[in-house]
Amino acid sequence: MTKSTDLTAIGKRPQAVPTHFExxxxxYSFLTxxxxxxxIGGGVRSVGPSYGDDINSLVSPGYVVFDAAVRYDLANLVRAWKGAEVTLNVTNLFDKSYYTSSSSNFYCQFGNGRLVLAGLRYRW
Structure with missing residues (x-):
């Protein structure tokens, strides 16, 4: 920070802003x-450490979580179902426990646990 009403915050990293995010x-689609x-798909998200206050006294460590997805085009079963597909998405696949800094001073919160979403989609 370059300006603040709190002079102890000058030169510090803003709260809840991680050092990096990747x-x-x-x-991969099976065509034949x-x-x-x-x-099928998979991914990884990495979030660096961040601070829970403007003077950088409370550190929230970084974390890495993995996600996965499966999609199936139903037209491969019944030609009339062209445009319909079933989906399954999972975030935080291994249900990693972590916490993140909040934009409120001295406050951290648990990160999202595993979330599984199934769906049926139709595109026309």
């Missing part, structure tokens, strides 16, 4: 054979 995602229509 993510990588890859998909018995798995035609199936797409």
């Amino acid at each position: 993510s990588l995602w890859a998909n 054979g018995g798995l035609a229509g199936l797409t």
